[in-house]
Amino acid sequence: MKAWRGVIEEYRDFLPVTDKTPIVTLFEGNTPLVPAPRLAEATDARMQIYLKCEGFNPTGSFKDRGMTVAISKALETGSRAVICASTGNTSASAAAFAARAGIRAFVMVPKGAVALGKLSQAAIHGAKVLMVDGNFDQALTIVRQIAERYPVTLVNSVNPFRLEGQKTGAFEVCDQLGRAPDYHLVPVGNAGNITAYWRGYREYHRAGRVKELPRMVGFQAAGAAPIYENRVIQEPRTVATAIKIGNPASWGPALEAMKDSRGWIDIVTDEEILRAYRLLAHEEGIFMEPASAATVAGLSKLIKAGRFEPGSTLVLTLTGHGLKDPDTALESASRPTTVPPRVDAVLAQLGL
Numbered sequence: 379m380k381a382w383r384g385v386i387e388e389y390r391d392f393l394p395v396t397d398k399t400p401i402v403t404l405f406e407g408n409t410p411l412v413p414a415p416r417l418a419e420a421t422d423a424r425m426q427i428y429l430k431c432e433g434f435n436p437t438g439s440f441k442d443r444g445m446t447v448a449i450s451k452a453l454e455t456g457s458r459a460v461i462c463a464s465t466g467n468t469s470a471s472a473a474a475f476a477a478r479a480g481i482r483a484f485v486m487v488p489k490g491a492v493a494l495g496k497l498s499q500a501a502i503h504g505a506k507v508l509m510v511d512g513n514f515d516q517a518l519t520i521v522r523q524i525a526e527r528y529p530v531t532l533v534n535s536v537n538p539f540r541l542e543g544q545k546t547g548a549f550e551v552c553d554q555l556g557r558a559p560d561y562h563l564v565p566v567g568n569a570g571n572i573t574a575y576w577r578g579y580r581e582y583h584r585a586g587r588v589k590e591l592p593r594m595v596g597f598q599a600a601g602a603a604p605i606y607e608n609r610v611i612q613e614p615r616t617v618a619t620a621i622k623i624g625n626p627a628s629w630g631p632a633l634e635a636m637k638d639s640r641g642w643i644d645i646v647t648d649e650e651i652l653r654a655y656r657l658l659a660h661e662e663g664i665f666m667e668p669a670s671a672a673t674v675a676g677l678s679k680l681i682k683a684g685r686f687e688p689g690s691t692l693v694l695t696l697t698g699h700g701l702k703d704p705d706t707a708l709e710s711a712s713r714p715t716t717v718p719p720r721v722d723a724v725l726a727q728l729g730l
């Protein structure tokens with residue numbers, strides 16, 4: 379077996395790089411596609427359900443696929459600094475890849491709405507972290523203006539190289555499954571990933587690597603569902619802070635992806651998200667962050683509603699690792715119990 383070389387080298391033919399592009403990689407990608415038999419049992423045993431566990435990327439989220447391309451291209455054009463707005467994962471990834479490349483990273487996150495793990499990543503990788511007294515959408519507007527006027531490269535998904543890298547998620551699913559699934563489910567925030575996956579499936583299909591194309595199904599949190607509600611949400615609200623976005627940058631392309639693939643978008647409540655989050659951890663042994671659990675919540679909802687053809691193959695992208703957000707994990711689970719250092723006291727607690 380040959381060693382994995384990172385998504386650019388593995389999928390070079392499909393990516394906008396040349397021999398002159400300095401490749402900045404943390405050997406991202408190659409994440410496991412895990413069958414979810416308990417989830418199938420709990421929902422509909424006739425479905426084949428797979429989880430694309432993107433939390434196992436180097437910085438713990440799918441963002442690394444796009445960031446390796448965005449940072450490599452930034453270096454190629456001589457950029458010495460990158461900037462982004464983020465609900466946390468993009469900033470963690472940008473900070474890590476900028477560190478790897480030896481350039482600066484400036485990141486802007488909404489104050490009080492970023493999970494602890496993500497914030498600590500951006501900090502330890504040496505990014506300049508600004509917490510804005512406002513929301514993600516406002517932060518994105520600011521960094522876009524700055525990147526237009528100053529010599530810093532914007533690495534949000536409005537940078538086209540981000541989505542180019544992220545489409546490799548679809549390539550991997552096809553390579554791992556030996557085909558494209560019938561449905562692909564993703565959480566939707568800024569709407570870049572659903573757009574990138576659809577692009578990836580189409581390109582693989584066009585290249586003759588797969589014969590099928592999936593229907594793309596996106597999920598927004600009920601309190602942050604601009605695409606579903608077809609209006610900008612001024613004050614988005616959800617426990618899934620990663621997708622707490624009211625005016626997604628890739629709104630139009632995401633709508634196209636859904637239309638072209640005959641897919642659709644739906645919403646899930648915070649309660650449904652947290653239930654799915656616990657179920658994944660308890661029943662499948664997979665710890666992903668709340669935004670990722672939105673797809674699992676959506677799966678349960680739509681299977682109940684009979685929205686999927688029986689016998690279908692479904693892939694769910696679990697976008698970020700559970701350790702990103704330890705606070706939500708502790709709030710969602712039973713608290714540890716303090717005991718004195720004695721066997722009898724421990725036994726009393728264990729009920730043995």
Ligand code: F0G
Nearest residue numbers: 464465467468567568569570571697698
């Ligand atoms: N899941 C996680 C864990 C995310 O971090 C994000 C986006 C999404 C889903 C939604 O993906 O934006 O492509 O529709 N996080 C961005 C960030 C906004 O700043 O980290 P999307």
